[in-house]
Amino acid sequence: MSAVTERRERERAQRHQLIITAARELAEAEGWEAVTTRRLAERVEYSQPVLYSHFDGKDAIMRAVAVEGFGELAARLRNARLAAPEQPAQALHAVCRAYLEFATERPALYQAMFILPTDVKFAHAETPAPLRAGFDEFVSCFRSDNRRRELFAEVTWSALHGIAALTASGRIPPSGQAERLDLLVTQIAGTPVGR
Structure with a gap:
C-alpha cells in the first residue's frame, strides 16, 4: 500500500469518526430529532455528499x-x-x-x-x-x-x-x-x- 493510499484511508477514518462524534454531541445537546445529515454536514464542515460517502443516512449514523x-x-x-x-x-x-x-x-x-x-x-x-x-x-x-x-x-x-x-x-x-x-x-x- 502506498503512502498516499494510507494517508487517504487514515483521513477517511478520521472523517468517519468525526461524523459519529458530531452526531453524538448534537444528540446529547438537542436530542436525536436535531440530528440531520444537513446539520451534521454543517457541523463537520463537509458537504452532504461527503457525509453520504461514509453513511447511507441518519439510520446508518445512529x-x-x-x-x-x-x-x-x-x-x-x-x-x-x-x-x-x-x-x-x-x-x-x-x-x-x-x-x-x-x-x-x-x-x-x-x-x-x-x-x-x-x-x-x-x-x-x-x-x-x-x-x-x-x-x-x-x-x-x-x-x-x-x-x-x-x-x-x-x-x-x-x-x-x-x-x-x-x-x-x-x-x-x-x-x-x-x-x-x-x-x-x-x-x-x-x-x-x-x-
Missing part, C-alpha cells in the same frame, strides 16, 4: 453511534465487574449499577443503543462484537456451573433496561433506584447484597 456506545458500555461493565469482590452477587450488583449509571449519564447514546429503531441485531449470529462483550459481562457474574447463566443474564439485562427506560421517562422516580437494584440482584443472585 447504528454507528450505537455500536460505539456498546463498546463503551462493555468496557464500563467489565471495569465494574473486575473492581468488585469475587462473590457473584457483588459482581452482579456492580455491573448492574454501572449499567444504570451509563444509561443516566448518556441518555442520547442509550436511546441510540436501546430505544430508537436500528438494524442492530441482539442475540443473533450478526450481533456486533461490542454488544456481545457487554452481554458477556453479565454472563460472567453468574457461576460457570449454572447452565442457564445466559438466561439469567438476559433477564437481568431486560429488567435493568426497564428500570432505565422507566426512570428516564419519569414514570418511576430515580430516588428508588438503589432499592430496585438491590431487589433485582437479591432475587436473581439468590443472596442479599449490601450497598
Whole structure:
C-alpha cells in the first residue's frame, strides 16, 4: 500500500469518526430529532455528499453511534465487574449499577443503543462484537456451573433496561433506584447484597 493510499484511508477514518462524534454531541445537546445529515454536514464542515460517502443516512449514523456506545458500555461493565469482590452477587450488583449509571449519564447514546429503531441485531449470529462483550459481562457474574447463566443474564439485562427506560421517562422516580437494584440482584443472585 502506498503512502498516499494510507494517508487517504487514515483521513477517511478520521472523517468517519468525526461524523459519529458530531452526531453524538448534537444528540446529547438537542436530542436525536436535531440530528440531520444537513446539520451534521454543517457541523463537520463537509458537504452532504461527503457525509453520504461514509453513511447511507441518519439510520446508518445512529447504528454507528450505537455500536460505539456498546463498546463503551462493555468496557464500563467489565471495569465494574473486575473492581468488585469475587462473590457473584457483588459482581452482579456492580455491573448492574454501572449499567444504570451509563444509561443516566448518556441518555442520547442509550436511546441510540436501546430505544430508537436500528438494524442492530441482539442475540443473533450478526450481533456486533461490542454488544456481545457487554452481554458477556453479565454472563460472567453468574457461576460457570449454572447452565442457564445466559438466561439469567438476559433477564437481568431486560429488567435493568426497564428500570432505565422507566426512570428516564419519569414514570418511576430515580430516588428508588438503589432499592430496585438491590431487589433485582437479591432475587436473581439468590443472596442479599449490601450497598
